[in-house]
Amino acid sequence: MGKFSKKKEGGTPAISTASLPDIVFMLLFFFMVATVMRENGEKKVTVKMPSADQVKKIEKKGLVSYIYVGTPIKKYQAKYGTAPRIQLNDAFADVKEVGPFVLAERAAKRDEEKPLMITSIKADKDVGMGIITDIKEELRKVNALKVNYSTKKGSVEANND
Amino acid sequence: MAKRKLEEINAGSMADIAFLLLIFFLVTTTMESNYGIRRKLPPPPAADQPPPPVIKKKNVLEININGQDQMLIEGELAQDKDVKPIAIKFITNNGRDPQMSDNPQKAVVSIKHSRETSYKKYISVYNELLAAYNEIRNKYAMQKFGKPFDQLTEEQQKEVKDAYPQKIAESTPKR
Numbered sequence: 001m002g003k004f005s006k007k008k009e010g011g012t013p014a015i016s017t018a019s020l021p022d023i024v025f026m027l028l029f030f031f032m033v034a035t036v037m038r039e040n041g042e043k044k045v046t047v048k049m050p051s052a053d054q055v056k057k058i059e060k061k062g063l064v065s066y067i068y069v070g071t072p073i074k075k076y077q078a079k080y081g082t083a084p085r086i087q088l089n090d091a092f093a094d095v096k097e098v099g100p101f102v103l104a105e106r107a108a109k110r111d112e113e114k115p116l117m118i119t120s121i122k123a124d125k126d127v128g129m130g131i132i133t134d135i136k137e138e139l140r141k142v143n144a145l146k147v148n149y150s151t152k153k154g155s156v157e158a159n160n161d
Numbered sequence: 162m163a164k165r166k167l168e169e170i171n172a173g174s175m176a177d178i179a180f181l182l183l184i185f186f187l188v189t190t191t192m193e194s195n196y197g198i199r200r201k202l203p204p205p206p207a208a209d210q211p212p213p214p215v216i217k218k219k220n221v222l223e224i225n226i227n228g229q230d231q232m233l234i235e236g237e238l239a240q241d242k243d244v245k246p247i248a249i250k251f252i253t254n255n256g257r258d259p260q261m262s263d264n265p266q267k268a269v270v271s272i273k274h275s276r277e278t279s280y281k282k283y284i285s286v287y288n289e290l291l292a293a294y295n296e297i298r299n300k301y302a303m304q305k306f307g308k309p310f311d312q313l314t315e316e317q318q319k320e321v322k323d324a325y326p327q328k329i330a331e332s333t334p335k336r
Contacts, residue, residue, distance in 0.1 A: 017176070024179040031186035050281040054291035055196040064195075069280075120197060123280050130276030132283070133333055140205045148197040149284060156241055156285040 045070035045087045050125035051154035058148060063117045065105040067098065069131055070124035084127040086135070095131070098138040106144070120148040125159060198287060219260055220267045221330075222251045224286065228277030232286065241285045248293035252325065265297075269328040276334045290329060297325050 047070040058064055068087040072080045076092075086093050088101045106114055119139055123132060139147060152158075224244070225233040232239050234247055252268045254261035262268035270290060274283060295310070298321050302310040306317055313321065 017173075021172070021175040021179050024176055024183055028179055028183040028186065031183065031190055035186050035190045050284040052196075052198055052284055052288040054198065054288050054295055056199050058195040058197065061195065118199075125279070125281035125284070127280045128276055129274050129278040129280060129283050130334070132280055133276065136202060137333065140202050143205065145202040145204060147200050147202055149200065149287075150195075150197040151284060151288075153196050156288050159281040159285050160241075 042090050043068065043087070044073055044076055044090065044092060045085055045124070046073055047122050047124045048126075049122065049150055049152050051156060051158040052149075052151040053153065053155055055151055055153055058118065058120065060116065063109065063113055064120050064148070065102055065117065066120050066122055067101075067135060068122050069127050069135070071127075084124065084131055086131070095134045095138055098135055099142045102139065102142050102144045117144070118146045118148050119144050120150050122150040198284065198291065200287075216267075216269055217263075220262045220269055222248065222262075222268070222270045224270065224272045226272070226274040226278045226282060226286065228275045230279055230282040232282075241289055244286055244289035245293045245296070248290055249297060252293065252297060265325045269330055271330045271332070273332050274334060287329075291327075294325065294327050298322070301325060 045068050047068055069084055070087075071077075071082050072085055072092070080092060086095060086098065088097060093101070102119060106117060109117060121132065121135060136147070139145070223233075223235055227233075232241075232244075234243065239247065248270065251261050251270075252265050254263075254268075255265070256263050272283075272286065272290075299310045301324055302308060302313055302317070302321050305321070306313055310318065310321060
């Protein structure tokens with residue numbers, strides 16, 4: 001009897017929370033590693049990427065220059081209209097500025113990295129090919145021949161919805 | 162005076178601090194998918210470039226896409242899903258059908274599109290074409306080396322690529 005009552009008095013001991021910081025830190029490190037600080041600041045165009053399944057992953061993110069193409073977001077529609085526009089860094093740009101932009105990106109890299117550079121075109125799935133063709137022509141002019149058409153991973157049938 | 166025992170710092174708030182950081186990173190994280198179709202553009206035309214070699218019509222698979230996203234393959238209306246089987250048949254023809262390519266090295270796929278063609282249609286067609294090439298290359302790699310294309314060494318991959326080169330020609334639409 002004595003033994004029984006003693007246990008009741010003590011109650012269940014509180015669970016130690018000493019390892020809680022460790023667990024939280026673990027999660028913290030995961031997210032720190034997985035986080036990519038948005039490389040281009042503010043996005044001024046809406047980009048809904050098309051889907052494709054014959055895709056490759058970009059490994060060296062540091063060597064990629066991004067070109068965004070899409071309709072301006074609501075905020076800028078009054079000023080720029082709803083026609084698809086090009087965004088370089090965080091400003092709207094003309095097709096003519098694509099070449100200098102790529103050259104500037106290239107100048108900032110080390111010599112041995114220069115041939116590995118990739119230009120990634122992140123275009124909305126509904127933009128016309130005209131603007132894409134113009135960008136491609138500009139890229140050819142500055143010899144930036146490695147191009148990546150950014151897509152989601154998925155079947156192409158999703159493009160028709 | 163008695164020596165005071167050094168008190169331990171309370172680590173109870175450590176979790177709070179870590180949580181704070183954790184939430185910050187949770188919010189800023191964008192799990193960006195960085196996938197895409199990789200292409201190499203043709204180099205810019207040189208001034209003294211010789212005229213392009215004449216390619217026999219049967220060695221060219223013509224894909225035409227108009228401004229309404231309708232596609233003609235060799236003059237016949239086709240859908241996205243038709244591209245892959247047609248391309249495979251065309252590339253691996255090896256002279257069997259006199260209307261199709263002589264051999265894979267000579268087979269050229271030509272894509273023509275207008276300025277109004279949508280980007281998604283272009284990507285869809287391109288993707289299907291690449292799927293055709295990848296399937297052919299994988300099949301060849303399995304036959305020859307017993308491994309899928311991705312797992313081959315660089316030299317082996319080059320051999321497969323030489324056997325089935327990707328020749329995709331794109332023309333620039335007129336303004």
